[in-house]
Amino acid sequence: MSQKIYVGNLGYSIDDSALSEKFAEFGTVQSSKVIIDRDTNRSKGFAFVEMSSAIEADRAINALNGTEFGGRAMNVSEAKPMAPKSRY
DNA sequence: AGTGAGCGC
Numbered sequence: 001m002s003q004k005i006y007v008g009n010l011g012y013s014i015d016d017s018a019l020s021e022k023f024a025e026f027g028t029v030q031s032s033k034v035i036i037d038r039d040t041n042r043s044k045g046f047a048f049v050e051m052s053s054a055i056e057a058d059r060a061i062n063a064l065n066g067t068e069f070g071g072r073a074m075n076v077s078e079a080k081p082m083a084p085k086s087r088y
Numbered sequence: 089a090g091t092g093a094g095c096g097c
Contacts, residue, residue, distance in 0.1 A: 006094090008091070
Protein backbone atom coordinates (compact mmCIF):
# COMPACT_ATOMS: atom_id res chain seq x y z
CA MET A 1 0.00 0.00 0.00
CA SER A 2 1.18 3.43 -0.70
CA GLN A 3 -0.05 6.95 -0.55
CA LYS A 4 0.56 9.71 -3.02
CA ILE A 5 1.21 13.24 -1.90
CA TYR A 6 0.78 16.42 -3.86
CA VAL A 7 3.35 19.12 -3.18
CA GLY A 8 2.63 22.57 -4.50
CA ASN A 9 4.40 25.92 -4.46
CA LEU A 10 7.87 24.43 -4.68
CA GLY A 11 10.88 26.52 -5.49
CA TYR A 12 12.17 25.95 -8.99
CA SER A 13 15.47 24.72 -7.65
CA ILE A 14 13.89 21.68 -6.01
CA ASP A 15 14.36 18.41 -7.81
CA ASP A 16 13.30 14.80 -7.33
CA SER A 17 16.22 13.91 -5.08
CA ALA A 18 15.81 16.94 -2.86
CA LEU A 19 12.14 16.14 -2.39
CA SER A 20 12.85 12.50 -1.78
CA GLU A 21 15.41 13.26 0.89
CA LYS A 22 13.10 15.74 2.56
CA PHE A 23 10.22 13.29 2.82
CA ALA A 24 12.45 10.35 3.71
CA GLU A 25 12.74 11.87 7.15
CA PHE A 26 9.16 10.77 7.84
CA GLY A 27 9.07 7.43 6.09
CA THR A 28 10.02 5.50 3.01
CA VAL A 29 9.72 7.42 -0.22
CA GLN A 30 8.61 5.04 -2.96
CA SER A 31 8.94 7.65 -5.67
CA SER A 32 9.16 11.37 -6.09
CA LYS A 33 8.65 13.48 -9.15
CA VAL A 34 8.91 17.19 -9.69
CA ILE A 35 6.76 18.15 -12.65
CA ILE A 36 8.76 19.68 -15.44
CA ASP A 37 7.15 21.69 -18.21
CA ARG A 38 7.84 19.74 -21.37
CA ASP A 39 8.01 22.84 -23.53
CA THR A 40 10.32 24.97 -21.41
CA ASN A 41 12.17 22.26 -19.44
CA ARG A 42 11.57 24.24 -16.29
CA SER A 43 9.95 23.08 -13.10
CA LYS A 44 6.26 23.79 -12.85
CA GLY A 45 6.73 24.32 -9.14
CA PHE A 46 4.85 21.31 -7.92
CA ALA A 47 5.52 17.65 -7.48
CA PHE A 48 4.31 14.27 -6.33
CA VAL A 49 5.79 12.06 -3.66
CA GLU A 50 4.71 8.51 -2.98
CA MET A 51 5.21 7.18 0.54
CA SER A 52 5.10 3.52 1.49
CA SER A 53 2.07 3.95 3.74
CA ALA A 54 -0.70 6.40 4.51
CA ILE A 55 0.61 6.68 8.06
CA GLU A 56 3.97 7.93 6.91
CA ALA A 57 2.40 10.11 4.28
CA ASP A 58 0.18 11.71 6.89
CA ARG A 59 3.14 12.37 9.13
CA ALA A 60 5.05 13.94 6.28
CA ILE A 61 2.08 16.05 5.21
CA ASN A 62 1.52 17.40 8.69
CA ALA A 63 5.20 17.99 9.31
CA LEU A 64 6.06 19.59 5.99
CA ASN A 65 2.95 21.43 4.86
CA GLY A 66 3.59 25.15 4.94
CA THR A 67 7.28 24.78 5.66
CA GLU A 68 9.84 26.58 3.58
CA PHE A 69 11.72 24.57 1.00
CA GLY A 70 13.80 26.02 -1.77
CA GLY A 71 12.73 29.50 -0.77
CA ARG A 72 8.98 28.88 -0.83
CA ALA A 73 6.41 27.71 1.68
CA MET A 74 5.21 24.51 0.09
CA ASN A 75 1.70 23.13 0.13
CA VAL A 76 1.63 19.45 1.00
CA SER A 77 -1.54 17.40 0.75
CA GLU A 78 -2.88 14.06 -0.41
CA ALA A 79 -2.80 13.64 -4.15
CA LYS A 80 -5.89 13.07 -6.21
CA PRO A 81 -6.00 10.41 -8.90
CA MET A 82 -3.94 11.19 -11.93
CA ALA A 83 -5.76 13.03 -14.68
CA PRO A 84 -6.23 11.21 -17.98
CA LYS A 85 -3.46 11.94 -20.38
CA SER A 86 -4.32 14.07 -23.33
CA ARG A 87 -3.49 12.36 -26.60
CA TYR A 88 -3.07 15.58 -28.45
C1' DA B 89 8.74 32.04 -14.20
C1' DG B 90 3.74 30.80 -9.65
C1' DT B 91 -2.57 27.95 -8.02
C1' DG B 92 -1.06 24.37 -9.75
C1' DA B 93 -2.37 17.47 -10.79
C1' DG B 94 1.70 13.24 -12.74
C1' DC B 95 2.61 8.84 -17.46
C1' DG B 96 4.04 7.37 -22.92
C1' DC B 97 4.65 6.73 -27.86
